[in-house]
Amino acid sequence: LLDEEGGPRFTEWTDLRLLTYPAYPSRIDEIRENRRLSRTIKVKQIVRKANWPARHEVRKELWRELCKDKSYDASITVFNDEMSTQILNEARTRSPSFLSQEGAVVNNFSLTEDGTVRLIRMLAMIEQLRPDISCAPIMYPLCALFMHYMDDQDAYACAQYLSRRGQERDPPVHLLMTxxxxxxxxxxxxxxxxxxxxxxxxxxxxxxxxxxxxxxxxxxxxxxxxxxxxxxxxxxxxxxxxxxxxxxxxxxxxxxxxxxxxxxxxxxxxxxxxxxxxxxxxxxxxxxxxxxxxxxxxxxxxxxxxxxxxxxxxxxxxxxxxxxxxxxVRESNQRDKGRKQSSNVYCFTAPFESCILSNVIATKIMSRFPSRLQLVTPELLFKLSQDGASFTHLWSKVDEADQTLIIIRTARGEVFGAYCSSSWAERNDRRERTKSKYFGTGESFVFKVTGRDEYQKVEIFGWVGNNNNEPGEHVPQMFMTAGDRLIVIGSGDGDAIRISEELTSGISSRCSTFNSPPLVEDRGFEINEMEVFGVASGM
Structure with missing residues (x-):
């Protein structure tokens, strides 16, 4: 749809081009009049049956018309005033929490780069001005769609309209906010x-x-x-x-x-x-x-x-x-909170927040870190759904971390990962490793998670050298290796985790360094989500 030829673009932030469809009348005047007369059922019937294509000329006006209420113009004024203040103060745009919340949909439908910057700025503004919206997993894609068809001030006004609906006495509720x-x-x-x-x-x-x-x-x-x-x-x-x-x-x-x-x-x-x-x-x-x-x-x-x-x-x-x-849900969360508090006795700080792992499993994994690394909660450095499937972006995010924790969820829902005890930047220090392309230490381990919710269990596979009486040279020590478009964690007979070319798929095999079986059932896996946390020393 975005690549088809046609008339002018709807906005400067999209490749979506306007077309005229004589077979589908716009009926925008009819909608406007019925809204003026508060004939909601009639408007609903028109919109349900209209079947306007995504590039129909009616879309220059349709969504703005459906979102206009007595506060619409005031929302535009607030947006312009706030934007002027930000520009005057040269305020740096921060990423809104809408993007990092568990379950958030991050899809901008191929907005231009400038459009995406404006979208992030607008969402940050909404978050700042509407602290009552504590959770909005569909706010990003909705506002992105708005910006394909209207400028950012109207997109902001439409978003504010949706957040107002449901707070008033008359239904329908549009946007859930917690x-x-x-x-x-x-x-x-x-x-x-x-x-x-x-x-x-x-x-x-x-x-x-x-x-x-x-x-x-x-x-x-x-x-x-x-x-x-x-x-x-x-x-x-x-x-x-x-x-x-x-x-x-x-x-x-x-x-x-x-x-x-x-x-x-x-x-x-x-x-x-x-x-x-x-x-x-x-x-x-x-x-x-x-x-x-x-x-x-x-x-x-x-x-x-x-x-x-x-x-x-x-x-x-x-x-x-x-x-x-x-x-x-509230009752369940209260029980989980109790479990989380009781689980904190196993390490010296609160567990990290992951969209893949429960707090209980996060705590169990952290308890296997060396004691010096249990004093600081790991910090999220990279998230695939937010940062994209780019090795270049991954390395730019994680290279400065001394240690990392990698967590992967596959398209089939399988969960596994690894604690990596050395910096990934060492992949570039070839002169330091004259005998081997591998780096890392015996503190590294891999793991896999089974079950769900409170029944989740984690199985951790540490270095075989920790329980081996043989001389060091006979114990496999292939902990980590990497290239510009390659990650390998654990080798020997096979790779425990191997991802190459793109951060979209990989292979898991039996590995002698950790004496671990394949961490997924069919060896090959498609990546649904991947998180990388920086693990820092508290000393």
């Missing part, structure tokens, strides 16, 4: 599927090999990514059309539609694979749901129809489910 609210949504979604798409729910149980909703809900946690990252842009834009009118409820409709679409594609396939653990079956189903969105085989019009044709989906039901599961 972590508890967002953590409840996978549970809400599963219950909606259970009620409105029972065949899809039955297939979920069959695929995962369980009828326990507390386990099945894990397949729903990436629902925001289905919509704002994996679906085609043409579908996402139409979902946002309806979302601006109908609110959060329509995002749930779209998520249910994706699960329904998945069930149609997979209904003839077999149940859980023999020999797979429950966690592996859940991870495989979770991956299938994401792939179903990424490889969407229905037209934009059909997808919207699937979402709309979920009958008797009532706002009151969603609100009741949301309240119920928010309460359960």
């Amino acid at each position: 972590r508890t609210q967002w953590e409840a949504t996978p549970h809400v979604l599963l219950q909606l599927i259970k009620k409105h798409k029972p065949n899809a729910y039955a297939l979920l149980k069959k695929k995962c090999g369980t009828s326990d909703d507390e386990i099945l809900v894990e397949t729903m946690v990436d629902w925001k990514q289905w919509i704002f990252q994996y679906l085609p842009l043409s579908h996402i834009v139409r979902i946002v059309d309806c979302f601006l009118v109908e609110g959060h409820k329509f995002l749930l409709r779209a998520a249910v539609a994706n699960v329904y679409m998945w069930s149609k594609v997979n209904k003839s396939k077999s149940g859980p694979a023999e020999g797979r653990t429950e966690a592996e079956r859940v991870a495989a189903t979770k991956h299938e749901l994401s792939q179903c969105a990424a490889q969407c085989q229905v037209s934009t019009e059909t997808f919207i129809e699937m979402a709309v044709l979920i009958k008797n989906l009532k706002s009151a039901t969603i609100a009741r489910l949301q309240t119920t599961f928010e309460k359960k």
Whole structure:
């Protein structure tokens, strides 16, 4: 879509070009008049049926028109005043926490570099001026989409409109704004599927090999990514059309539609694979749901129809489910907090915060660090979903760290990693290593994590030399090696972790340095997320 030729660009920050589609009338005047008369149902009907393409000329005005309220112009004034102040003071733009929160969707739909800078600046401004928004995992992709069709002051005003909706007495709620609210949504979604798409729910149980909703809900946690990252842009834009009118409820409709679409594609396939653990079956189903969105085989019009044709989906039901599961999430988080506090006795500082590992597992891994390295909480240096799959960027972020902890989650949900006891910058010191391309020390180790939530377990494989009475030269000491586009951790017979060319895939084999088995089931793995933490000495 972004590369097609056409008329002028919608904004200077996009390659999306405007086209005229006579077959799809804009109806913008009709929408404007019905909004003026507060005929919300009529506006909803128009937008649902319109089927405007992503490049339709109506998009010069549509989203601004759907977001205009009595505070819209005031929001633009605030934006311009704040921007003028920042420019006058030469304020440095900081990265908003929206981007680093667990579950955040980071997709700018190919905005230009200048557009991305402006987007980050705008999000930082929203975070500063709206401290009540403590969690907003879809704010980044929404605002990025806005900036493909309007300038940044209007994008800011539209974002503020969404955050206001739901605080007023009249529904619909548009933007959930707390972590508890967002953590409840996978549970809400599963219950909606259970009620409105029972065949899809039955297939979920069959695929995962369980009828326990507390386990099945894990397949729903990436629902925001289905919509704002994996679906085609043409579908996402139409979902946002309806979302601006109908609110959060329509995002749930779209998520249910994706699960329904998945069930149609997979209904003839077999149940859980023999020999797979429950966690592996859940991870495989979770991956299938994401792939179903990424490889969407229905037209934009059909997808919207699937979402709309979920009958008797009532706002009151969603609100009741949301309240119920928010309460359960708060209770669960309180229990986790207790476990976290009790787990801190195993090391001398608080565990690091990871989007892949629980606090309990983080603590167990930190307890295997040398004592001098347990005094400071590891600091996140690199995150694949935020920093991109670039070796150059990775090295620029991690080279100054004396020690690092690498954590990888695969597309199948497998989790593993390594503690690396030397700086990766040593890869450049070839003169220091005349006998071997490897560096590092026997403090290094690799690990893999099994299970989920409170049942997660970590298995750590340390250097065989720590438990070996043979002379040093007979003990493998191949801890780390690297090149411009290569990372290897642990070698001998095979590499425990090997990633080359791009930070997108790798291989794990049996390794004699750590006497470790392959850390993933099929040796090869696709990287879904990767975090690298700097581990510093407290001395």
